[in-house]
Amino acid sequence: MSNHRVAICGVGQTERYKTKLSCSLAGLVREAALNALADAGCGWSDIDALIIGKAPDMFEGVVMPEAYLAEALGGVNKPVIRVHTAGSVGGSTAIVAANHIKSGLFKRVLTVAFEKQSESNAHWALSPSMPFRPHFNSGAGGMFAPVIREYMRRSDAPEDVGCQVAVKDRLHAINNPHAHLHLPDIDIDTVKNSPMLWEPTRFLESCPSSDGACAMVLAAESHADTSAHKPAWVHAMAMRSEPSFYPWREEVNPEASRACAKDLYAQAGITQPRKQLDMAEVYVPFSWFEPIWLESLGFAESGQGWRLTLEGATSRDQGGDIPWNCSGGVLSSNPIGASGMIRFAEAALQVRGMAEQRQVEGAKRALGHAYGGHSQFFAMWIVGSEKP
Amino acid sequence: MDIDLDPIEQFDAPIYHRYHATSSRAITPFLHAMKRGELLGHLSTATGKVLFPPLGACPESGQATQIPVILSDSGTVIGFTTVHLPIPGSKLVPPFTVANILLDGADQACSHLISECGINAVAIGMRVAAVWRSAEVWNNSLENIEYFKPTGEPLVDIDILQQQCLAKAEQRKEPVKGGQNA
Numbered sequence: 001m002s003n004h005r006v007a008i009c010g011v012g013q014t015e016r017y018k019t020k021l022s023c024s025l026a027g028l029v030r031e032a033a034l035n036a037l038a039d040a041g042c043g044w045s046d047i048d049a050l051i052i053g054k055a056p057d058m059f060e061g062v063v064m065p066e067a068y069l070a071e072a073l074g075g076v077n078k079p080v081i082r083v084h085t086a087g088s089v090g091g092s093t094a095i096v097a098a099n100h101i102k103s104g105l106f107k108r109v110l111t112v113a114f115e116k117q118s119e120s121n122a123h124w125a126l127s128p129s130m131p132f133r134p135h136f137n138s139g140a141g142g143m144f145a146p147v148i149r150e151y152m153r154r155s156d157a158p159e160d161v162g163c164q165v166a167v168k169d170r171l172h173a174i175n176n177p178h179a180h181l182h183l184p185d186i187d188i189d190t191v192k193n194s195p196m197l198w199e200p201t202r203f204l205e206s207c208p209s210s211d212g213a214c215a216m217v218l219a220a221e222s223h224a225d226t227s228a229h230k231p232a233w234v235h236a237m238a239m240r241s242e243p244s245f246y247p248w249r250e251e252v253n254p255e256a257s258r259a260c261a262k263d264l265y266a267q268a269g270i271t272q273p274r275k276q277l278d279m280a281e282v283y284v285p286f287s288w289f290e291p292i293w294l295e296s297l298g299f300a301e302s303g304q305g306w307r308l309t310l311e312g313a314t315s316r317d318q319g320g321d322i323p324w325n326c327s328g329g330v331l332s333s334n335p336i337g338a339s340g341m342i343r344f345a346e347a348a349l350q351v352r353g354m355a356e357q358r359q360v361e362g363a364k365r366a367l368g369h370a371y372g373g374h375s376q377f378f379a380m381w382i383v384g385s386e387k388p
Numbered sequence: 389m390d391i392d393l394d395p396i397e398q399f400d401a402p403i404y405h406r407y408h409a410t411s412s413r414a415i416t417p418f419l420h421a422m423k424r425g426e427l428l429g430h431l432s433t434a435t436g437k438v439l440f441p442p443l444g445a446c447p448e449s450g451q452a453t454q455i456p457v458i459l460s461d462s463g464t465v466i467g468f469t470t471v472h473l474p475i476p477g478s479k480l481v482p483p484f485t486v487a488n489i490l491l492d493g494a495d496q497a498c499s500h501l502i503s504e505c506g507i508n509a510v511a512i513g514m515r516v517a518a519v520w521r522s523a524e525v526w527n528n529s530l531e532n533i534e535y536f537k538p539t540g541e542p543l544v545d546i547d548i549l550q551q552q553c554l555a556k557a558e559q560r561k562e563p564v565k566g567g568q569n570a
Contacts, residue, residue: 132528137475138486146488198470246496247435247447
């Protein structure tokens with residue numbers, strides 16, 4: 001396989017990831033795509049192929065929406081590829097798109113991921129009644145709450161850690177005009193006093209239901225100079241998955257997560273992620289997943305991730321050494337299918353120096369991360385300001 | 389054209405997907421056993437682990453499983469959550485506690501409800517036993533068990549439980565003859 005460098009030349013997001021009843025799915029994805037093309041300095045005719053991702057079709061009840069959306073995205077008579085990996089799909093889609101450049105097959109691709117949660121009910125979509133099984137599903141929160149409880153049992157972390165993540169990411173979101181939630185008055189007590197949804201997860205420790213799309217223009221090195229801004233470069237990318245259920249499956253620190261991070265860091269020559277990366281955008285839909293992933297991704301020793309959170313190491317506002325989710329993260333905006341791509345795109349904006357009010361000063365290398373399903377699908381990339 | 393009409397931005401349009409499911413060769417004996425009030429798992433000879441419910445293949449080795457193992461209707465809570473949010477399409481009225489229960493003799497937990505104790509009394513490592521519906525209404529379903537209730541036995545250390553189960557699985561494992569792993 002050829003090994004062409006991959007540049008991220010354009011990033012586009014919808015204006016704000018809040019409920020948008022006045023806009024169709026097509027309008028939503030087109031807005032993000034036009035913003036990405038404008039950033040990349042390209043038009044529709046410059047795009048060779050379209051790579052689309054979204055979470056399961058049940059989330060809007062539109063089956064194979066990529067077929068219907070191709071027209072709104074300039075995809076007629078071009079290769080259109082759909083990616084499916086549940087909640088991690090935004091990340092996987094970006095990686096599939098990048099591999100189409102890396103292989104030399106295409107010079108420039110448009111990749112788009114989206115979700116319009118207002119058109120359905122994600123709890124319903126995530127809790128289908130399956131044949132031969134009692135119906136005890138209770139949405140994504142119900143799936144992850146036992147994992148969080150198990151993390152708390154093993155680490156003996158103070159109860160406040162989750163609340164602190166919830167506050168930190170919402171304060172970060174104030175700096176991000178695209179963020180769904182802007183909660184400037186949030187504090188630990190507000191989070192603690194919010195209703196319990198899936199014990200031990202409270203309402204304000206959970207992500208919102210958002211509408212939105214994110215798009216990127218990826219290009220080969222020979223086609224990377226159209227933008228008025230410098231591109232970001234893909235330094236490493238990896239995907240892993242594992243089954244939902246098997247005997248004694250490690251759910252807190254899944255094997256697929258560890259294997260994915262190991263592969264990723266080996267490609268980028270990273271041995272100490274906390275020191276060698278300048279920031280990370282990591283998929284944290286429920287607050288306690290920050291310490292869980294801090295450990296799984298090697299930013300902290302096993303059982304110690306919560307200490308970084310409590311010390312403010314992951315807070316940009318507190319001048320932490322490894323800011324996580326300066327965009328406000330999934331806790332502040334969750335258009336599910338897009339959420340992974342937003343993480344990847346925000347990492348790219350940071351190393352391009354284009355993250356505006358949420359910029360980490362001098363960021364040169366950043367991690368974008370997504371996970372999905374029963375903590376079973378993983379997609380990660382490392383992007384840099386310089387060519388790899 | 390009347391342009392003064394208010395736009396209709398959203399209305400509910402429920403969708404339904406009705407289908408007939410046919411049980412596979414693996415799950416059919418499990419469903420028949422449920423109707424008799426028996427909990428039937430499968431032993432994976434590749435790993436020595438007992439799978440419940442049996443789906444016909446061992447997720448770790450990929451090998452077909454067919455050796456039946458009748459499991460106890462008591463077990464240990466290895467994870468749980470209490471749900472306070474009504475879930476669309478669900479008959480359950482919050483708050484209710486859903487637990488991952490490792491039946492005695494199994495290596496894979498199954499989901500079921502915990503009742504007959506306050507939601508604050510549920511704990512990791514709690515010993516529980518099935519409360520069956522009356523036999524006249526038994527069907528080919530795990531729903532024949534209405535819920536699990538605490539037995540009052542002391543809490544189990546689930547890390548030690550895991551070590552014990554894995555040690556037993558190791559003894560049950562059969563060496564692979566021939567094939568690429570030999």
